[in-house]
């Protein structure tokens with residue numbers, strides 16, 4: 384099998400929410416596979432530092448801080464890229480937030496914030512990227528970050544679960560609409576991973592024990608363990624794979 388199948392040389396990727404956590408690991412993996420990478424977060428300083436870290440390792444990077452929930456900010460960010468002649472070939476919709484609260488205590492502002500950050504953002508950034516891919520004559524890859532909760536519900540994270548369930552069908556909608564333009568849209572569903580998002584849970588002995596006992600791999604996932612799926616879905620190796628979600632969860636979904 385040709386290693387060219389997995390090469391991203393000559394491609395440019397935008398990874399939302401890549402100033403840290405899973406997004407940063409994915410950005411690094413795509414860069415190591417040969418892509419130029421545009422990093423993003425809301426915190427400009429953190430986004431710059433993340434881009435500088437990859438640039439220091441010899442990769443081609445650019446920091447572009449913007450809020451993925453803000454339609455005007457997304458439009459402005461893509462205009463900046465257009466003006467610089469940067470065309471996005473690979474989009475990873477990764478930015479997300481989570482917090483835990485029982486539904487009966489949840490107010491609508493919190494509901495909307497979680498839905499907008501985890502689901503509406505993928506529509507907004509996906510639309511901006513796909514419009515340009517289509518205008519250039521087609522071809523491109525969209526990778527949305529789902530979750531185990533794209534498949535199963537957990538208590539106290541209702542808007543997150545609703546958003547991640549939505550990601551699964553938004554991915555299929557993108558695949559259905561954009562396949563004729565040579566664009567493949569797929570998703571990755573991480574299990575319980577070691578990132579800031581889970582810091583309180585990692586430090587909670589009962590939760591830590593629950594994750595380890597319920598995951599066949601008997602441990603949390605490491606951010607870099609998403610790289611294989613991300614490179615596959617970003618590369619020519621997945622050109623006939625469309626609308627799918629790959630779970631990277633140490634086997635948890637198999638036994639939940």
Ligand code: NDP
Nearest residue numbers: 400402403404405424425426450451478479530576578580
């Ligand atoms: P982190 O909290 O570690 O990082 C979140 C990233 O998203 C940061 O770079 C943050 O940037 C960025 N971000 C948040 N809101 C926005 C916004 N409105 N606009 C732009 N960027 C934003 O999260 P993880 O790395 O753990 O999670 C990444 C993705 O993976 C999320 O979609 C999450 O739901 C999903 N996921 C995570 C799992 C896990 O176990 N960790 C499991 C399953 C799915 P900044 O700080 O600058 O705002």
